[in-house]
Amino acid sequence: MSGLSESDLRLFVDSVTRYFAVTSRTPPLISAAYLGTDPVPRHEFNGIVSFSGRFSGQVIVSLPAMAVRELLLIQHETDLSESNLLDAVGEIANTVAGNARQTLGSGLEISVPVTSRGCKGRQPPVRRHPYVISFRWNTHAGLVCVDLDRVA
Amino acid sequence: MKLLVVDDSNVVRSRIARIVQRGALGPVTIVGMARNGQEALRAAMQAPPDVVTMDLTMPGMDGLACIPELLAIRPHANILVISALTDKSTAIKALRLGARGFLPKPFDDDALQLALLSLLKGRP
Numbered sequence: 665m666s667g668l669s670e671s672d673l674r675l676f677v678d679s680v681t682r683y684f685a686v687t688s689r690t691p692p693l694i695s696a697a698y699l700g701t702d703p704v705p706r707h708e709f710n711g712i713v714s715f716s717g718r719f720s721g722q723v724i725v726s727l728p729a730m731a732v733r734e735l736l737l738i739q740h741e742t743d744l745s746e747s748n749l750l751d752a753v754g755e756i757a758n759t760v761a762g763n764a765r766q767t768l769g770s771g772l773e774i775s776v777p778v779t780s781r782g783c784k785g786r787q788p789p790v791r792r793h794p795y796v797i798s799f800r801w802n803t804h805a806g807l808v809c810v811d812l813d814r815v816a
Numbered sequence: 817m818k819l820l821v822v823d824d825s826n827v828v829r830s831r832i833a834r835i836v837q838r839g840a841l842g843p844v845t846i847v848g849m850a851r852n853g854q855e856a857l858r859a860a861m862q863a864p865p866d867v868v869t870m871d872l873t874m875p876g877m878d879g880l881a882c883i884p885e886l887l888a889i890r891p892h893a894n895i896l897v898i899s900a901l902t903d904k905s906t907a908i909k910a911l912r913l914g915a916r917g918f919l920p921k922p923f924d925d926d927a928l929q930l931a932l933l934s935l936l937k938g939r940p
Contacts, residue, residue, distance in 0.1 A: 686922040739831050748827060755825040758873060759921045762900025769903070776824060776875045 668795065668812060672768065673697065676723065677797055679763040680808050683756055684801050688738045692801035699793035704809050707731075708782060709749050711757030714775040719768065721790035721812035725757040731804035750779040760808065817841060817936065820848040820865035822856040822882070823898070824874040832869055832898070835925045841932055853877025853885070860890050867935065870915065872899040872906065880906075883913040894935050898923065 677694055685691035707726040714722045727735075732749045741748065754777035761774050794811035819836060821829045829849050836844045848859030852874040860868070868886065872879035883895055897910045900921040907918045916938065919931040 683922045686924050689924075736827065739827070740834055741827060741830060743826075743830070751825050752827045755827055758825075759900040762873065762921065763902055765906070766902045766904075774873065774901075776873055 667791070668810065668814065673795055673797070673810060675764050675767050676760060676795075676808055676810050679760045680725070680756075680797065680799065682763070683759050684735075688735060688801070690802060692799040692806065694797060694799045695805075696796075696798045698796055698798075700789075700796040700809065701793060702789050703783075704789065704794055704796060704811075705807065706783065706809075707806065709753040710780045711750075711753040711755070711777045712780065713757045713761035713777050715761070715772060715812055716775075717773045718771050718815055719812045720815050721794075721810075722787070723757060723761045723764075723812065724809040725753060725760055725806070726809065727753055727756075727806045728804055731801060731806055734802060734804070746781065750781065754779040817844050818847045818864065818866045819844055820850065820856065820859055820863075820868045820893075821846065822850045822853070822868060822874075822879070823871035824851050825871075828871070828898075832928065835928050836932065840929060841936070851875075853879065853882030856882050857885055857889065860886055860893065864890055865893050867932065868893050868895045869932075870895050870897050872897060872901050872910070880909060880913060883910065883915055887914045896931055896935050898928075 681691050707728045709727050709732050711725045732752050733744050758777045765772050789811045794809050797808045821832050823829050847863035847865050850856040850859050854877045870879045895915040896917040897915045898919045902920040917935045
């Protein structure tokens with residue numbers, strides 16, 4: 665197993681930037697990228713996609729409730745129930761991970777997203793120090809945790 | 817136009833329905849909403865769609881498995897794949913299976929309307 669290269673990580677930065685830019689016309693501001701320690705910080709709503717094949721692990725998109733609500737309102741969605749907020753953050757994770765395949769290769773298998781609120785169902789990280797990309801979108805904080813290793 | 821929307825995300829299904837109903841596509845009737853391939857086949861049997869928007873990554877039967885089965889029961893359905901799997905080989909696979917168009921996620925309202933208009937112009 666080996667870590668990701670800088671260009672692999674750039675891919676996730678670009679992917680999350682593109683998601684918010686296209687969906688809301690407001691790209692996020694990337695505030696930091698660092699190696700996290702367990703437990704990696706999380707916001708309230710989490711979308712998790714697992715990877716297998718050439719890479720192993722998971723990618724987590726984590727947002728506070730207010731950010732997900734605002735994103736739904738921008739899309740003229742009126743159902744702001746918990747289940748729809750979870751659905752929305754799962755779809756963001758699915759999009760960010762799916763877009764990554766364009767560069768990481770189609771030999772990469774990605775799961776359907778699973779979602780969680782708070783710390784429920786938290787899995788131990790694959791990497792001792794997962795990559796964490798934190799950003800601000802409008803006034804909200806968010807993060808993408810890239811807990812992936814390249815399979816030799 | 818009779819439209820069947822297939823996506824495992826409720827947010828995406830609702831959004832597609834809202835965009836097509838307020839756009840330049842003329843009258844649109846949503847004949848079904850499905851969360852995976854099996855539900856899509858059942859919906860297409862009950863109410864034949866002219867156009868299907870088809871996600872690929874879904875639990876149960878995924879989009880690539882669904883496309884040929886759906887075309888077997890509704891050969892004239894125009895399928896627009898809308899997916900986050902934007903690698904070229906996935907798009908080619910979907911088109912070879914019989915999809916008529918491919919729209920990458922994320923998408924904005926204009927991109928969806930344009931993709932559907934192009935699909936409808938090219939239909940037999």
